[in-house]
Amino acid sequence: MTTEKLTIVPPGHALSGRVLPPGSKSITNRALLLAGLAQGESRLTGALRSDDTRYMAEALRAMGVTIDEPEETTFAVTGTGALAVPAHPLFLGNAGTAVRFLPAAIAALVKGEVIVDGDSHMRKRPILPLVNALSSLGVDISAPTGCPPVTIRAKGGFAADRVVIDAGLSSQYVSALLMAAPLLGRPFSVELAGDEIGARGYIDLTLAAMRAFGADIEEVSPSAWRIRPTGYRATGFHIEPDASAATYLWAAEALTGGQIDIGTPAADFTQPDAKAYQMIATFPQMPAEIDGSQMQDAIPTLAVLAAYNASPVRFTGIANLRVKECDRVRALSLGLNGIREGLAREEGDDLIVSGDPALSGQRRPAEIDTFADHRIAMSFALAGLKTSGITILDPKCVGKTYPGYWDALASLGVRYETGD
Numbered sequence: 001m002t003t004e005k006l007t008i009v010p011p012g013h014a015l016s017g018r019v020l021p022p023g024s025k026s027i028t029n030r031a032l033l034l035a036g037l038a039q040g041e042s043r044l045t046g047a048l049r050s051d052d053t054r055y056m057a058e059a060l061r062a063m064g065v066t067i068d069e070p071e072e073t074t075f076a077v078t079g080t081g082a083l084a085v086p087a088h089p090l091f092l093g094n095a096g097t098a099v100r101f102l103p104a105a106i107a108a109l110v111k112g113e114v115i116v117d118g119d120s121h122m123r124k125r126p127i128l129p130l131v132n133a134l135s136s137l138g139v140d141i142s143a144p145t146g147c148p149p150v151t152i153r154a155k156g157g158f159a160a161d162r163v164v165i166d167a168g169l170s171s172q173y174v175s176a177l178l179m180a181a182p183l184l185g186r187p188f189s190v191e192l193a194g195d196e197i198g199a200r201g202y203i204d205l206t207l208a209a210m211r212a213f214g215a216d217i218e219e220v221s222p223s224a225w226r227i228r229p230t231g232y233r234a235t236g237f238h239i240e241p242d243a244s245a246a247t248y249l250w251a252a253e254a255l256t257g258g259q260i261d262i263g264t265p266a267a268d269f270t271q272p273d274a275k276a277y278q279m280i281a282t283f284p285q286m287p288a289e290i291d292g293s294q295m296q297d298a299i300p301t302l303a304v305l306a307a308y309n310a311s312p313v314r315f316t317g318i319a320n321l322r323v324k325e326c327d328r329v330r331a332l333s334l335g336l337n338g339i340r341e342g343l344a345r346e347e348g349d350d351l352i353v354s355g356d357p358a359l360s361g362q363r364r365p366a367e368i369d370t371f372a373d374h375r376i377a378m379s380f381a382l383a384g385l386k387t388s389g390i391t392i393l394d395p396k397c398v399g400k401t402y403p404g405y406w407d408a409l410a411s412l413g414v415r416y417e418t419g420d
């Protein structure tokens, strides 16, 4: 996909067929890291190959981990139980999982200076709560802007055995500290500063992956964990398909009245975004209010679907969508209002989508600014299934988590006009 823009041609028929979403980004990047921290060879199957997982794999390679890619969806990872000082700053694009997970593991294992950096979007995504938590553990770490780049002068361990972390902005800070904990020489406790945590399900994904690689975790309370210093054990690990990617296929099915077999029942996913399936199933009678706090990455999908719903939908609990790959609340309201003025409005951090089934079959030329955000591109493509004239700018940004997205829709009969 080298084209600058892509106009979706509404297929005019129900989308039916079989499309298997790629492996989970969240689980692949956890598994790559944990396998890289273990001694010996781990074989990761069902894995995602995309920009985000490439950045994680390249960073681990730069620190001495051997990673082979024998098949399209398999990584063979051989770790030594140690991480070397990389020769260059680690450039991690806009991969939140890599940028947030790596500094804690580096602080725990590396002896030397490491710079963790990302692209211009990542340089606007906050990391200060994690930096402050690591500082409180005696780690020499700085991020002058509160966002990457982050400089860690690592001493290979922490000076305390308990950390309190504020996860209001991102659960990834908690996951980072949890995954570093088994590497320390003594038991370590991770506690949340408040009860409020969006995306709690991602912490459960972290705990499950850690346990699969041999970690011993006691859940002291719903917001506190005690982890024994076991290190990690190399293992074979299968990664389930990506639930956030699945939401586009579920929504395409609901919008067009089709039947798309994604190969995995919604109830079988362990990722938080699978909860969106129930919401999508209510279309075109979606609820008047949807709390997005526990299925954040599915909100762009649900918001574009809501544009075709019979009644308005208010999305709440989505404040931290403003600090994702872009300000998603703004990108959604701009894109929806670009399709039809008044289709969406922001109220504080809530997004209200008015719902206009008459958009189906209309021609509404609109160029959707994706702000290089894969989820904005993938969700607005759904509008293009029903309304003609929807043009997605920078369509290749889907490579962050779903490089095969445009081909997947094409395999269901969707056609495109390119703007080149």
Ligand SMILES: O=C(O)C1=C[C@@H](OP(=O)(O)O)[C@@H](O)[C@H](O)C1
Pocket (backbone or CB within 6 Å): 025, 026, 027, 096, 097, 169, 170, 171, 172, 173, 175, 198, 199, 202, 296, 297, 320
């Ligand atoms: O831990 C993870 O794998 C993720 C956690 C969520 O981010 P936040 O914790 O920053 O909300 C989610 O949006 C992101 O796509 C993946």
Ligand SMILES: C=C(OP(=O)(O)O)C(=O)O
Pocket (backbone or CB within 6 Å): 094, 095, 096, 097, 098, 297, 324, 325, 375, 401
């Ligand atoms: C927020 C996302 O990604 P990350 O934080 O991992 O960059 C996402 O994939 O929607």
